[in-house]
Every structure is written in structure tokens, then in C-alpha cells.
Amino acid sequence: MNNQIETEAFIQGVISAIQSVSGIGPVALHEPEFDGNEWEYVKECIDSNFVSSVGKYVDKFERSLEEYTGSKHAIAVSNGTSALHISLLLAGVGQGDEVLVPALTFVATANAIVYCGAEPHFVDSEVDSLGIDPEKLRAYLQSSTSLIDGHCRNRISGKVIRAMVPMHTFGHPSRIRELLEVCKEFKITMVEDAAESLGSYYSNQHTGTFGLLGTLSFNGNKTITTGGGGAILTNNSDLAKQAKHLTTTAKVPHKWRYVHDEIGYNYRLPNLNAALGCAQLENIEFKVIRKRRLFELYQEAFESIRGISILREPTGSRSNYWLQSIILDPQMASTRNQILDRSNGMGLSTRPVWDLLSTLKPYKDFPSMDLTQADDLVNRVINIPSSPQLAVVKNEA
Numbered sequence: 001m002n003n004q005i006e007t008e009a010f011i012q013g014v015i016s017a018i019q020s021v022s023g024i025g026p027v028a029l030h031e032p033e034f035d036g037n038e039w040e041y042v043k044e045c046i047d048s049n050f051v052s053s054v055g056k057y058v059d060k061f062e063r064s065l066e067e068y069t070g071s072k073h074a075i076a077v078s079n080g081t082s083a084l085h086i087s088l089l090l091a092g093v094g095q096g097d098e099v100l101v102p103a104l105t106f107v108a109t110a111n112a113i114v115y116c117g118a119e120p121h122f123v124d125s126e127v128d129s130l131g132i133d134p135e136k137l138r139a140y141l142q143s144s145t146s147l148i149d150g151h152c153r154n155r156i157s158g159k160v161i162r163a164m165v166p167m168h169t170f171g172h173p174s175r176i177r178e179l180l181e182v183c184k185e186f187k188i189t190m191v192e193d194a195a196e197s198l199g200s201y202y203s204n205q206h207t208g209t210f211g212l213l214g215t216l217s218f219n220g221n222k223t224i225t226t227g228g229g230g231a232i233l234t235n236n237s238d239l240a241k242q243a244k245h246l247t248t249t250a251k252v253p254h255k256w257r258y259v260h261d262e263i264g265y266n267y268r269l270p271n272l273n274a275a276l277g278c279a280q281l282e283n284i285e286f287k288v289i290r291k292r293r294l295f296e297l298y299q300e301a302f303e304s305i306r307g308i309s310i311l312r313e314p315t316g317s318r319s320n321y322w323l324q325s326i327i328l329d330p331q332m333a334s335t336r337n338q339i340l341d342r343s344n345g346m347g348l349s350t351r352p353v354w355d356l357l358s359t360l361k362p363y364k365d366f367p368s369m370d371l372t373q374a375d376d377l378v379n380r381v382i383n384i385p386s387s388p389q390l391a392v393v394k395n396e397a
């Protein structure tokens with residue numbers, strides 16, 4: 001846009017539209033909310049001295065997560081990154097392997113791959129879901145890999161592409177069934193990063209339950225929080241047992257001996273944090289309902305502004321709308337930084353999406369397919385205040 005007055009009016013319009021929903025601020029991007037049994041459960045941990053790595057809330061939290069997600073097993077761990085690390089190890093990812101991962105994700109997704117001694121192989125995303133584009137990926141794999149001894153081999157590096165880690169961006173489900181088809185076709189194991197999508201469903205099935213393993217995060221900015229925490233989901237009972245064992249120092253159960261039968265990890269979720277999680281999970285549906293309502297409010301607020309749209313859930317899915325996103329039309333992309341600068345300057349928290357991982361210093365030399373779409377999205381997507389507290393839903397009881 002070359003008319004300075006029109007540009008200024010556009011930026012002002014965008015900020016006013018955000019404020020008409022979020023209030024004038026200061027307002028956070030995503031704030032936790034403790035309005036249930038949090039105090040009671042945490043107090044019980046302290047009163048009973050069970051604040052650390054064992055206690056009834058850890059078990060209760062795991063069973064509640066199983067019930068809520070429909071996953072056969074849930075293993076609570078210290079955070080979403082450790083959940084990814086262990087899930088990838090259990091998927092057989094190790095030294096010399098490559099793992100397909102969107103370039104458009106939080107850095108933890110790729111870090112966990114490197115913790116296993118493997119290399120991330122960056123793939124492109126699509127506009128509708130902000131997740132991996134299954135058709136583009138299939139065409140890429142057809143042209144650049146060969147099936148040798150039942151393994152998908154990168155013809156350039158000669159390495160085995162062992163796994164794929166789709167991520168459900170800002171809570172919007174990726175086209176996970178199509179991605180599963182690609183995995184099947186190319187003999188690749190799927191581990192889902194559902195850190196952002198607790199409460200999101202793809203054709204009525206909870207995200208994180210499609211792959212061999214899936215992971216959740218309960219960091220302070222996520223839909224529900226345990227302070228810090230995460231979980232591994234799987235329908236495979238044997239993998240669930242191994243996940244529990246590996247994340248709890250690989251200690252062999254015994255009344256008093258310390259026997260560890262492999263190198264394990266201290267990735268346990270303390271009882272104190274699990275207590276918080278139990279209380280948070282009791283209220284998750286109410287949080288998601290308000291986050292979905294918030295989307296409608298923003299949609300109305302942005303309706304009359306040309307040059308921008310608000311991201312809606314992909315067809316056939318139910319999103320938790322973890323972070324609300326506005327997308328600038330291509331001809332408005334040049335206003336992104338001004339919108340970010342101006343809004344944050346007023347205490348109105350807005351954020352760009354992550355820089356593509358393939359452009360970060362530690363990741364710039366890893367293999368990558370063409371990333372045209374992800375690159376374009378980086379310049380046009382802005383997250384706006386998304387706390388459930390911003391939406392009021394009438395009590396229809």
C-alpha cells in the first residue's frame with residue numbers, strides 16, 4: 001500500500017478492532033486462570049507433605065487426561081519438551097536418523113529431535129490449518145526419497161527418515177488423517193506435537209491420539225497449566241509402560257533397593273503441579289467454550305476491515321482456539337511490524353509467529369524442502385490477546 005494516510009487508517013483500525021474485544025489494556029497474550037479447586041488441591045499436597053514426584057494427584061491427573069482425550073494411556077512428565085524427547089526415543093528415533101518437522105513451529109519440537117541424536121528435516125505448511133501440507137509433502141518425498149529395506153531414505157543425505165512430528169498450530173488441528181496416509185505410504189512413524197491443542201478434535205477424535213505417540217504441554221501460557229508440565233499420550237500399553245519407566249529414572253520397583261536397569265531421565269511431574277493440573281482440567285470445557293466465543297467476537301470486530309482476516313478452525317475439526325490469529329492480506333504484509341510495534345507499545349500484547357526454525361542459527365544447515373508457504377505466513381500472521389477471561393459466555397443453566 002503506497003498511500004500513507006490509508007496505511008495509517010488501516011493500522012489504527014486493526015488496533016481498535018483488537019481493543020474493542022480485549023479492552024484498551026494492558027492486556028496479556030494468554031493468561032492463566034485459577035478459578036476452581038486449585039487452592040484446595042495444592043493445599044492438600046502441602047498439608048500431606050506429598051509435594052514431589054509421587055502422590056495421588058499424579059495418578060489422578062493421568063487418569064483424567066486419559067478420560068478427557070480418549071487416549072488409552074497418559075504419562076505425566078515435567079514439560080512438553082521432555083514429553084517430545086521420550087516419545088521420539090520410543091518411536092525409535094536415534095543417531096543418524098532424520099525426522100520431518102514443520103519449519104513453522106516452536107523451537108522445542110526440533111530441539112527434542114536433536115536430543116535424540118537425530119536431525120530435523122524441515123517441511124512446509126499450508127494456509128488453512130497452519131500445519132504440514134500433506135500433498136506437497138507427498139510430492140516431495142516421492143521425488144527425494146527411496147524405500148530401501150522397508151525404510152524411507154533421503155536420497156541426498158542417505159539417512160533414514162524415521163519419524164514425522166506434525167504440530168497443531170495455535171490449537172487448529174492439522175490434516176492429520178492425510179498426514180497419517182503419507183506416513184503409512186513412506187513407512188514413517190508419527191509422533192504428534194499436541195502441545196497447543198488440548199481440547200481440539202479432528203473429526204471428533206482428540207488431537208495427539210492419531211500417531212503412535214502424542215505430546216501435551218501445560219506451560220503457563222497454554223490452555224491449561226500446571227506451572228510447568230507435559231504428558232505423553234499413547235494407545236500402546238507396552239510403550240506407555242516404557243514411557244513411565246524412562247521418565248522416572250528407570251528405577252525397578254522394589255521396597256528399598258535402588259536398581260535402575262537403563263539410563264533413565266528425571267522427567268517426573270511433581271504432585272504439586274499435578275494437583276494444579278487436576279483442578280485446571282475440571283474446568284477445561286468452560287475455558288474452551290469462552291475461547292471459541294472469543295473467536296466470534298474478534299470475527300465480528302474485524303468483519304468491516306479490508307485487508308485482514310481472522311483464522312478460523314479448519315473444516316471437520318473443533319479447535320480450542322488457543323491463540324487467536326489475524327492474517328494480513330499479502331498487500332498488507334508490510335504493515336506487520338508497525339502493528340506489532342504500536343500495539344505492544346500501548347501494552348496490548350500481540351506477537352508474530354515464530355521465525356522459521358530453518359533460519360535459526362542452530363538449525364540453518366539442516367535439510368529442508370521448499371518452504372514458500374511457511375515463509376509467506378511468517379510475514380502475515382499476528383497473534384492477538386487470547387485469554388478465555390476476555391470472553392463472557394451467558395450462563396444458560
Ligand SMILES: *Cc1c(COP(=O)(O)O)cnc(C)c1O
Pocket residue numbers: 079080081082105106108109167193195196217218219229230
Ligand atoms: C509449548 C510448546 C512445546 C513445549 O512445551 P514446554 O512445556 O514449554 O516444554 C512444544 N511444542 C510446541 C508447539 C509448543 O507450543
